Amino acid sequence: MGCPRAVRACRSACAAAVAICLLLVVLPLVLLWLPLLSFAVAVVRFRRRRRRMMMTRCFHGGDRSPPPESGPDGHRAARLHKYLEDQMELVEEEARDAMAAVLARNPWAA
Known part of the structure; x- marks a missing residue:
């Protein structure tokens, strides 16, 4: 029901x-x-x-x-530091090449 x-x-x-x-x-x-x-x-x-x-x-x-370099963050910091150094070297090389190109066009610029 x-x-x-x-x-x-x-x-x-x-x-x-x-x-x-x-x-x-x-x-x-x-x-x-x-x-x-x-x-x-x-x-x-x-x-x-x-x-x-x-x-x-x-x-x-x-x-x-900072914590010692033995931890994973230390390795990360070391890799970052190495990367930044490499980038600075590339920038320096490009600046040298650019300055050489300017001097090649105008020797009186130096």
Whole structure:
């Protein structure tokens, strides 16, 4: 025996009304908690970052020098430094070639 259509319609209308009432209660609570949750996340991130900085200082003797070249960041820094040196050499060569071309056209420019 199934429910008549009127009973099903009444149940779905009641369910919709309850959902709207819960939404009206839950939404303001969520909006009130969002700033507190954001602040908590910021505090956790700050503490984690500070702890990492303290551990780095403890393991590297307390000075503010860059980490040793043994880590992956050290190799990356060394590769970057080598790349920049190579780029400077290329720029110097191009400048020399450009100056030689100018002098070849006008020997009085020097």
